[in-house]
Amino acid sequence: MSEPPRPARVPIDAISKQIIEQLQQDGRRSYAAIGKAVGLSEAAVRQRVQRLLDTGLMQIVAVTDPLMLGFSRQVMIGVRCEGDLSRVADDLAAMPEIDYVVITAGSFDVMVELVAETDDQLLEILGRIRAVPSVVSTESFVYLKLRKQTYSWGTR
Numbered sequence: 001m002s003e004p005p006r007p008a009r010v011p012i013d014a015i016s017k018q019i020i021e022q023l024q025q026d027g028r029r030s031y032a033a034i035g036k037a038v039g040l041s042e043a044a045v046r047q048r049v050q051r052l053l054d055t056g057l058m059q060i061v062a063v064t065d066p067l068m069l070g071f072s073r074q075v076m077i078g079v080r081c082e083g084d085l086s087r088v089a090d091d092l093a094a095m096p097e098i099d100y101v102v103i104t105a106g107s108f109d110v111m112v113e114l115v116a117e118t119d120d121q122l123l124e125i126l127g128r129i130r131a132v133p134s135v136v137s138t139e140s141f142v143y144l145k146l147r148k149q150t151y152s153w154g155t156r
Contacts, residue, residue, distance in 0.1 A: 010055050010057045016037075022037055023058070024099070025048070027062075066115040071132065073114070073116040073117075073122050073143075076111060076141040076143070077138050078140075079092070080135075085109050086103070089102075091132045097127070098114045112129070126138060
């Protein structure tokens, strides 16, 4: 299975970067308020935001606190593999409980992140991860306390 092509870099101007920064501060900020901050009309901001969404450069999402939703375990799992890493990553990405999958360089071939409601659920998910063909071993990193989580890298 060949790797899908990487999307081309989408050039954006300083105004679009300012719009992104406004939305990173508050994803519900009105187009009128953003327009006032960046010097554009509400309609112009709406068009630019839609273009950023349509190109896939940006998403506007709600970020939740897993603990408040009843997920007592947040875990990063390092996966060591043999063979086709893309296939393993695709198999792991297909698991609905897994939120984040990256192919990496270093001690692990793939890293995945997930939240689980209970230790029993985590154990069951680990069993399914270990059953993926070509997975050799896993190492789990259970989050004890989240100290920082930001999404502000978008316009540096």
